[in-house]
Amino acid sequence: MRSSKPYLVLSALLSAFLVLLGAPPQAAAAENGEWAVYPATPAAAKPGSRPYFYLSLDPGTSLTDRVTVTNKTAAPLSFRLYGADAYNTDRDGGFAIRTRAEKQTGAGAWIKVERTRITVPPRSAVTVPFTLTVPADADPGDHPGALVALDERISPSGPGSVAVGVQRAVGARVYLRVNGPTVPALGLEDVTLEQDRPLVPGTGESGAVVSYTLHNRGNVTLNPKVALRAEGLFGRTLLARDLAHVPSELLPRQKIRLTERWNGSPQLDWGDVTLTATAKDVRETAEVSFLAVPWLAATVLLAGGAGGVVALRARRRRAPADEPGEAPAEQLVDA
Secondary structure, three states, rough: OOOOOOOEEEEEOOOHHHHHHHOOOOOOEEEEOOEEEEOOOOOOOOOOEEEEEEEEEEEOOEEEEEEEEEOOOOEEEEEEEEEEEEEEEEOOEEEOOOOOOOOOOOOOEEEEEEOOOOOOOOOOOEEEEEEEEEOOOOOOOOOOEEEEEEEEOOOOOOOOOOEEOOOEEEEEOOOOOOOOOOOOEEEEEOOOOOEEOOOOOOOOEEEEEEEEEEOOOOOEEEEEEEEEEEEHHOOOOOEEEEEOOOOOOEOOEEEEEEEEEEOOOOEEEEEEEEEEEEEEEEEEEEEEEEEEHHHHHHHHHHOOOOOOHHHHHHHHHHHOOOOOOOOOHHHOOOO
């Protein structure tokens, strides 16, 4: 019988995002509690002891490897297997992967699995070979991606007359380096500062938000750190700290917009905020100036300035406008 509740099917890899975004490189195999995906290991090794693929190839060459999918439930599970490119999310710079519907241009396009559909029996594992072929004209450097096991089931999510169907996925990261010249490069772009100050000085806490774009301009993955330093009038240090919300991995050719809150910023000062981004073999700085003036003082100054302009214009209108080079009238009369 057909359900009376229509479903909107989303092919977004929600579970893949949860696994791949949150797991640092030293973590265990990618899993969501129901199934896990990891590189195949020798028979004597512990399953999942090789959590990710670390591969290195010359342009125009290929290799074969194997991926294992483990079913931890009491029922069989069917999956679609495919390769996907990785990228940094706009939200927080986390490690994420492309969906099957998106175009793959790197590792995701170069991975060919021997079987694209598999069924894994309850509490069992299936291992599938795959081939990774790097094109002869591939750019050298890092091409991160993942081998993804997408659950073929569509699970309803959310109440209401129109439910949302979600397909879940888990992916094992693929850290692929194409041999050749490596060029680490990091950029700090579009640094801005927005201030929030009380109307009357001393009646509340002021704050500021520093926003900036972190851009990996090179061809290798970077592990950046960003430090913030604020100096006021006469070089006084107002703030100096390492920023906490910087992604642990910034992938090649990726850029992300980040913000940092500065509580207790000065209510009356003039100075500069300097950001310093560092990673292996790279260092970049960017600066933005600020003028902190209480809103009441700024209003008084603006009002005073506007009043001065009005008074000056009124005075000019009252003054006689003599023509240049013309003698006074009394000098034109003969004696």
